[in-house]
């Protein structure tokens with residue numbers, strides 16, 4: 001199958017028969033072997049490097065604006081003047097924003113009332129939620145205190161880490177067993193077998209983890225592995241002269257970081273990614289925190305991953321569950337949306353600046369995430 005063409009693949013083009021699955025999983029998604037064997041997307045493609053004179057594409061498609069808004073400056077241009085906001089202005093703006101997204105810490109009693117007689121399931125994003133945002137993605141470590149907070153939570157409630165990173169990478173960073181791990185924005189989910197019996201979720205397969213323990217595995221974008229690898233190599237080659245650019249291969253998706261690229265070169269990196277993606281209509285771009293994320297055009301995201309984990313736990317069809325999802329990024333909005341719809345659970349946005357969200361509550365930073373997790377455990381143990 002040619003993954004660059006628009007035929008017979010798990011893409012968004014066909015309507016998804018609801019009867020096929022409550023999760024909206026397209027039947028074609030599972031027409032390939034779930035383990036082993038992958039389809040090559042063709043010859044290694046090397047888009048000729050060129051320095052575009054203009055950046056019309058990335059200006060008109062909104063990429064540049066999205067890149068700028070992923071890192072809002074602490075000052076704003078008003079009628080051509082650079083106006084610095086004072087600390088008071090910033091605090092006032094944040095405090096007004098918190099009326100709409102109240103602190104999950106201050107609202108804890110409300111959350112605990114909602115959790116009464118319900119099974120809590122905890123979903124945690126990694127970067128910016130469990131670990132602070134740092135310049136080098138390879139140095140984004142969570143603290144030992146945070147690790148022990150997550151470990152304690154996982155002893156009390158089913159817990160899943162849902163990250164844009166590859167599953168292996170996020171597992172190495174978190175280092176705790178007995179959790180669900182959903183890497184590549186949910187396109188690579190592994191969970192303990194005792195929670196995910198195959199008769200509960202038919203689309204999972206049994207596999208072994210790094211320690212040889214039997215686990216349940218779900219890969220809705222397996223066919224895209226060769227294509228992502230190919231695009232990753234092209235991205236590395238074509239961005240190698242852009243100082244500060246960094247490309248990561250997450251197996252089912254790839255990331256192009258511009259956090260350490262001078263802002264004047266953002267159009268260059270955006271145009272470079274845009275030119276490569278023109279050859280891959282079955283891939284799309286989403287924006288994260290100073291990162292361009294390249295992923296397959298399949299109907300799968302962190303929200304679907306939340307639904308998948310709940311279904312795997314046998315908790316998707318009951319009101320006796322309270323899913324809590326904590327995340328900081330645009331890609332977490334898919335999960336917040338799923339929980340907001342039908343008032344199914346609590347989304348908690350990690351942000352120290354005002355931003356629109358589908359979350360219900362907020363915390364400022366990972367240190368407040370840790371306090372929230374500790375408080376959940378105290379509530380359970382009381």
Ligand SMILES: O=P(O)(O)OC[C@H]1O[C@H](O[C@H]2O[C@H](CO)[C@@H](O)[C@H](O)[C@H]2O)[C@H](O)[C@@H](O)[C@@H]1O
Pocket residue numbers: 125126127128132133134135136137138140162163164165248255257259288289290291293329331
């Ligand atoms: O879903 P997440 O777990 O939040 O992963 C999203 C991206 O996280 C990482 O990048 C972000 O964190 C880096 C380390 O703090 C930071 O340098 C970068 O600017 C952020 O975008 C990860 O490296 C990406 O691949 C993930 O897509």
